Amino acid sequence: MPVGGRLWKHPRVSIGVGVVALAAIAAVVIALVGRGPETPQTxxxxxxxxxxxxxxxxxxxxxxxxxxxxxxxxxxxxxxxxxxxxxxxxxxxxxxxxxxxxxxxxxxxxxxxxxxxxxxxxxxxxxxxxxxxxxxxxxxxxxxxxxxxxxxxxxxxxxxxxxxxxxxxxxxxxxxxxxxxxxxxxx
Missing domain, CATH: 2.40.128.640 (Lipocalin)
Structure with a gap:
């Protein structure tokens, strides 16, 4: 069914797409920023x-x-x-x-x-x-x-x-x- 059709507008599909998009954004942020603050070098x-x-x-x-x-x-x-x-x-x-x-x-x-x-x-x-x-x-x-x-x-x-x-x-x-x-x- 085309993206503009009824399936895309179904609440379960919209939530699923949102979760996938959020996971992708989180992966990019973690890759760019790292896994947390690093210990300063002494x-x-x-x-x-x-x-x-x-x-x-x-x-x-x-x-x-x-x-x-x-x-x-x-x-x-x-x-x-x-x-x-x-x-x-x-x-x-x-x-x-x-x-x-x-x-x-x-x-x-x-x-x-x-x-x-x-x-x-x-x-x-x-x-x-x-x-x-x-x-x-x-x-x-x-x-x-x-x-x-x-x-x-x-x-x-x-x-x-x-x-x-x-x-x-x-x-x-x-x-x-x-x-x-x-x-x-x-x-």
């Missing part, structure tokens, strides 16, 4: 909590900084994710090692790391008595000097030991991050 810190000597990480400073941190800036760079982790000798509290992480956003997801030893020095271009964290030659020359301002801010210094000036979007102040912080990202 990432640990990018650095080990202790160095090779067993010294603990005591400070993690991170932020996005301008691409001008590189001279010249990398083509296609949008910003640079910069991280500095400091380790201290557990017994004496003396500075021991550091790790630096550099990721150039827009260029790729490759993490460039540098490591070595660090010391505490004195004097910035603004204050001759200010504390300066001095990294050894394991770090690129333009990433070797930092001025800690309190416990939560670390300024990257230029070759004259002055705080580097940022641009309209990003500056060169790194913020303290809790040691070992994990990050959850939705899949």
């Amino acid at each position: 990432f640990g810190p990018w650095y080990p909590l202790t160095n090779q000597s067993g010294d603990p990480a005591v400070a993690d400073f991170e932020n996005h900084v301008p691409c001008a941190i590189d001279d010249p800036p990398a083509a296609e760079c949008q910003r640079v994710k910069l991280g500095v982790v400091l380790y201290r000798d557990e017994a004496t509290g003396a500075p021991s090692t550091y790790l630096i992480s550099v990721i150039r956003v827009g260029v790729g997801n490759d993490r460039e790391t540098h490591e070595g030893t660090w010391t505490v020095a004195r004097g910035t271009g603004l204050d001759s008595q200010a504390t300066v964290y001095q990294l050894d030659t394991g770090a690129p020359e333009h990433l070797r000097q930092y001025w800690p301002v309190g416990d939560n801010i670390l300024y990257l210094l230029d070759k004259d030991k002055m705080p580097r000036a940022g641009d309209a979007a990003y500056g060169y102040a790194l913020s303290s991050i809790p040691i070992g912080q994990k990050v959850q990202v939705a899949r």
